[in-house]
Amino acid sequence: MGAPELVDACLEWLDDAACGPLIGEMMQVLTGIDLDDAGLTVTVEDEALEHTPEHDLPRPDPLPTMQWWLRQRPRFEDGVRYLHGKIRGRAEVIEALTSGPMRRRPALLQDLQLRAPRGVLLRLQTRALTSRQLAELAELRRALASR
Structure with a gap:
């Protein structure tokens, strides 16, 4: 997640009903764009019998989304991970959390834990009530700031 070359590799599947929304989500995480606000989505009547979380993701309009990406691509360097248009660092991950x-919280927490100082265990119940998560995030910030 967050590497521009991955977006390049996935562009041909933007119009795929299953893959398109996931690629759009990846682009939103990497660049910080809101596809809906930018007018880069289409409305699709979904007649699926089973609702999955992916059904809630915006569906990119393939051609305008690809054109937008090609204009933005020079801002991003291969091999570098980005989060909301910035190089992915601890501060950016904490802000996104x-x-x-x-x-997105489980993946962001895992990323943060993998890069945490040795001996620091980050605790965040990503399925807890928002009030509990905010308290845990404040504690998480303190734990990382003291290291």
């Missing part, structure tokens, strides 16, 4: 969509 605090203000980003809850669906």
Whole structure:
């Protein structure tokens, strides 16, 4: 997640019903764009019998989304991980944990834990009530700031 070359590799599947929303989500995480606000989505009547979390993701309009990406691509360097248009660092991950969509929190927490100082165990119940998560995020910030 967050590497521009991955977006390049996935562009041909933007119009796929199953893959398109996931690619759009990856682009939103990497660049910080809101596909809906930018007018880069289409409305699709979904007649699936089973609702999955992926059904809640915006569906990119393939051609305008690809054109938008090709204009933005020079801002991003291969081999570098980005989060909301910035090089992915501890501060950016903590900000995304605090203000980003809850669906992204488990992956962001794992990323933060993998890069935490030795001996620091980060605790965040990503399925807990928001009030509890905010308290745990404040504690998490303190734990990382003291190291």
